[in-house]
Amino acid sequence: MNPFIQNKFRGRPYKLLVYGFIILFAFSCEKKEKEAYAYTAKTPDLKETKAELTSPPRVPEPVGKRRARKLIVEMEILEEEGEMADGVSYVYWTFGGTVPGSFIRTRVGDEVEFHLKNHPDNKLPHNIDLHAVTGPGGGAESSFVAPGHEKVFSFKVLNPGLYVYHCATAPVGMHIANGMYGLILVEPEGGLPLVDKEYYVMQGDFYTKGKNGEKGLQAFDMRKAVDERPDYVVFNGKVGALTGDNAITANVGETVRIYMGNGGPNLVSSFHVIGEIFDKVYAEGGSLENENVQTTLIPAGGAAIVEFRVEVPGSFVLVDHSIFRAFNKGALGMLNVQGEGNKTIYSGELREETYQPGEKKTRSVPATEEIAELRAPARSPEERVNAGKQVYMQTCFACHQAEGQGIPGAFPPLAKSDFLNADVNRAIDVVLSGLTGEITVNGEKYNSIMTPQNLSDDEIANVLAYIYNSWGNSKKNVTPAMVTKVRNKKL
Amino acid sequence: MNAITFRFLIPLFAVNWFCHAQSEGMAFVKGGSYLPLYGSKGTVAEVENFEMDVHPVTNADFIAFVTQYPQWRKSAVKKLFAEDNYLYHWKNDLEIKDGEHLKSPVTYVSWFAAKAYCECRGKRLPTVDEWEYVAMADEKLPDARIKASYNQQILAWYETPKTHKNTIGKTPKNYWGVYDLHGLVWEWTLDFNSVLISGESRKDSGKDSNLFCGSAAIGATDLMNYAAFMRYAFRGSVKARYTIKNLGFRCVRSRKNTENKPIKLP
Numbered sequence: 093m094n095p096f097i098q099n100k101f102r103g104r105p106y107k108l109l110v111y112g113f114i115i116l117f118a119f120s121c122e123k124k125e126k127e128a129y130a131y132t133a134k135t136p137d138l139k140e141t142k143a144e145l146t147s148p149p150r151v152p153e154p155v156g157k158r159r160a161r162k163l164i165v166e167m168e169i170l171e172e173e174g175e176m177a178d179g180v181s182y183v184y185w186t187f188g189g190t191v192p193g194s195f196i197r198t199r200v201g202d203e204v205e206f207h208l209k210n211h212p213d214n215k216l217p218h219n220i221d222l223h224a225v226t227g228p229g230g231g232a233e234s235s236f237v238a239p240g241h242e243k244v245f246s247f248k249v250l251n252p253g254l255y256v257y258h259c260a261t262a263p264v265g266m267h268i269a270n271g272m273y274g275l276i277l278v279e280p281e282g283g284l285p286l287v288d289k290e291y292y293v294m295q296g297d298f299y300t301k302g303k304n305g306e307k308g309l310q311a312f313d314m315r316k317a318v319d320e321r322p323d324y325v326v327f328n329g330k331v332g333a334l335t336g337d338n339a340i341t342a343n344v345g346e347t348v349r350i351y352m353g354n355g356g357p358n359l360v361s362s363f364h365v366i367g368e369i370f371d372k373v374y375a376e377g378g379s380l381e382n383e384n385v386q387t388t389l390i391p392a393g394g395a396a397i398v399e400f401r402v403e404v405p406g407s408f409v410l411v412d413h414s415i416f417r418a419f420n421k422g423a424l425g426m427l428n429v430q431g432e433g434n435k436t437i438y439s440g441e442l443r444e445e446t447y448q449p450g451e452k453k454t455r456s457v458p459a460t461e462e463i464a465e466l467r468a469p470a471r472s473p474e475e476r477v478n479a480g481k482q483v484y485m486q487t488c489f490a491c492h493q494a495e496g497q498g499i500p501g502a503f504p505p506l507a508k509s510d511f512l513n514a515d516v517n518r519a520i521d522v523v524l525s526g527l528t529g530e531i532t533v534n535g536e537k538y539n540s541i542m543t544p545q546n547l548s549d550d551e552i553a554n555v556l557a558y559i560y561n562s563w564g565n566s567k568k569n570v571t572p573a574m575v576t577k578v579r580n581k582k583l
Numbered sequence: 584m585n586a587i588t589f590r591f592l593i594p595l596f597a598v599n600w601f602c603h604a605q606s607e608g609m610a611f612v613k614g615g616s617y618l619p620l621y622g623s624k625g626t627v628a629e630v631e632n633f634e635m636d637v638h639p640v641t642n643a644d645f646i647a648f649v650t651q652y653p654q655w656r657k658s659a660v661k662k663l664f665a666e667d668n669y670l671y672h673w674k675n676d677l678e679i680k681d682g683e684h685l686k687s688p689v690t691y692v693s694w695f696a697a698k699a700y701c702e703c704r705g706k707r708l709p710t711v712d713e714w715e716y717v718a719m720a721d722e723k724l725p726d727a728r729i730k731a732s733y734n735q736q737i738l739a740w741y742e743t744p745k746t747h748k749n750t751i752g753k754t755p756k757n758y759w760g761v762y763d764l765h766g767l768v769w770e771w772t773l774d775f776n777s778v779l780i781s782g783e784s785r786k787d788s789g790k791d792s793n794l795f796c797g798s799a800a801i802g803a804t805d806l807m808n809y810a811a812f813m814r815y816a817f818r819g820s821v822k823a824r825y826t827i828k829n830l831g832f833r834c835v836r837s838r839k840n841t842e843n844k845p846i847k848l849p
Contacts, residue, residue: 171744172744173744183742212668212827212828213744213745213828214829215741215744215769215829216741216813216816216817217816217817217819217820217821236819236820237820238817238820238821238825238827239827239828239829240668240825240826240827240828241825241827261816261820262812262813262815262816263809263812263813263816266809266812309742311735311738311739311742312738312742314807314809315807318807
């Protein structure tokens with residue numbers, strides 16, 4: 093049942109059925125109530141409280157079944173320098189010191205007393221337009237505040253849903269482009285159904301004087317903003333805000349709810365989680381529930397609530413499926429799921445077989461070192477490099493990219509890589525066994541997971557020969573014998 | 584305030600029309616017309632000849648002022664004329680706090696205090712048009728607004744924190760010989776509220792409104808001059824008794840085109 097629509101039971105069933113239903117309900121409700129609203133114990137029935145505000149990707153405690161009350165929200169505006177990507181800094185304008193701004197959680201009927209504080213060190217006036225407000229400017233008119241001042245206004249939240257807030261001071265687009273947006277959740281009466289994990293993610297597009305990746309403090313570029321040509325499209329304000337150590341997490345069997353907003357200012361988002369299907373989407377953050385959705389569209393200045401149960405372990409990648417934004421501009425995050433695998437849901441690779449159109453399948457090939465013997469190994473170093481390129485394009489390309497440049501904050505570069513060139517046996521071991529944990533490549537830290545590659549010793553030698561002989565690397569030759577040696581040492 | 588009330592301010596200026604001599608620490612600015620950011624295309628603003636302080640008023644200048652006029656001291660100022668933070672960076676009535684500099688621009692001053700300072704020195708606060716007219720110059724050109732570098736330098740300042748702690752005269756001298764219009768602090772203007780950006784700036788674009796709209800495409804003449812948008816937004820956010828960490832002021836004095844021309848009062 094849609095929790096945003098509190099339909100009363102309208103039918104007139106037979107008495108017997110009614111009694112039966114009541115009896116059933118009486119037996120079942122106690123446990124259900126406890127399960128769904130256990131957390132309400134933490135929110136006593138007060139008339140007035142200070143709202144808990146959280147930084148992304150965290151969200152405040154659920155509202156549950158508490159009654160409507162007066163909620164005091166204290167939010168501070170800070171203009172401060174932050175990191176857009178490794179080595180790239182930017183002066184963000186923020187609500188609460190983060191991009192997106194602090195998450196606000198209310199319920200229908202709450203009266204929110206909003207305190208907007210403009211830090212004295214700030215250069216500019218600001219205000220706030222909350223899409224959850226019914227009133228002129230969404231509060232912008234009453235909250236226009238000079239540096240070193242505080243404005244107070246209040247509003248009643250009338251409609252349940254997930255709403256964007258943002259700054260609306262001239263030039264409006266620039267205030268939004270500098271990071272002044274966030275989400276306010278208005279829960280329906282009785283609260284949203286309980287889930288295991290809740291996260292706050294918001295997409296935004298950024299416009300810098302230098303092009304993507306150009307180091308140093310980058311100024312805002314109005315021309316690119318007007319032309320809608322962002323250099324960065326990111327989740328939670330920066331490249332890598334949700335990758336490596338910052339990845340969001342869940343355990344197998346848990347339900348995950350993401351409060352997903354889009355601050356824009358320009359782009360709409362095609363939000364998708366690679367390897368998951370949204371069991372439920374509250375379309376546009378409103379009352380319409382959709383089920384079994386692959387990608388949901390989130391307008392600039394809009395939001396969606398997505399829910400799904402994670403069934404198998406692994407890394408699930410959050411992307412804007414306008415996919416160049418994900419792999420070239422930063423709109424990429426990770427959900428790391430831990431737990432037992434479930435072979436009936438996802439087997440992993442079972443076997444590899446040769447394929448030749450028109451011919452009968454000759455042999456089933458287990459993906460082990462036997463492959464080396466079964467295939468004619470490439471002979472000369474040159475042949476090895478050529479053969480390695482094919483392996484690279486099939487296996488490594490997606491993460492490490494066509495020119496070995498990697499993806500900032502997520503996957504380390506192979507081009508001119510000090511980590512790679514330092515130790516060939518380590519490189520072989522990484523391909524064989526995978527790599528988890530923090531490493532430093534060319535002075536930058538990475539902390540993601542590379543899974544063991546199911547390749548033969550010959551293929552590993554080929555692909556490493558290709559990598560070592562490309563993109564300014566050390567041109568080291570790698571032979572299957574070297575790979576076999578490392579593999580045997582492991583065993 | 585709007586264009587009509589602005590007219591009532593003009594007699595206030597007349598008081599100063601009798602001052603002719605080139606003053607120490609002031610630069611002569613030849614009047615003219617220019618296209619302000621607000622208003623429709625073809626709406627030019629006229630600016631008469633005037634003199635402008637070469638530097639913003641410093642802490643040292645303001646100490647001298649409150650020594651002479653005790654009613655503007657930190658402890659004595661009327662709440663009607665200045666809010667609690669008035670001269671917040673001062674230790675007491677006549678001393679600045681440790682770490683502050685006498686040659687830094689005075690900030691945490693209200694419009695009333697700034698106006699009184701200028702009047703007591705035989706000057707007045709500049710109008711928005713006068714201020715913007717001088718501030719559109721860079722080192723070489725009286726109107727540098729079309730140059731990309733002009734906008735970039737101003738925006739670079741907006742993105743640099745704590746510039747109010749710097750001392751005066753460190754930014755390049757502009758075409759008129761004036762320093763620090765950009766790069767140090769915001770500055771009070773006499774009619775700071777006459778060009779209005781209301782709290783809800785986006786609705787000021789309504790056809791009924793003949794006021795400038797901060798964000799609306801309709802009202803502005805140069806949409807790429809967003810540094811100026813920010814100044815107008817800033818002015819729209821303040822009230823006359825506000826005192827702000829980044830906000831100082833300087834004074835101007837009117838100077839008639841011809842010395843002997845009789846003065847026409849409006």
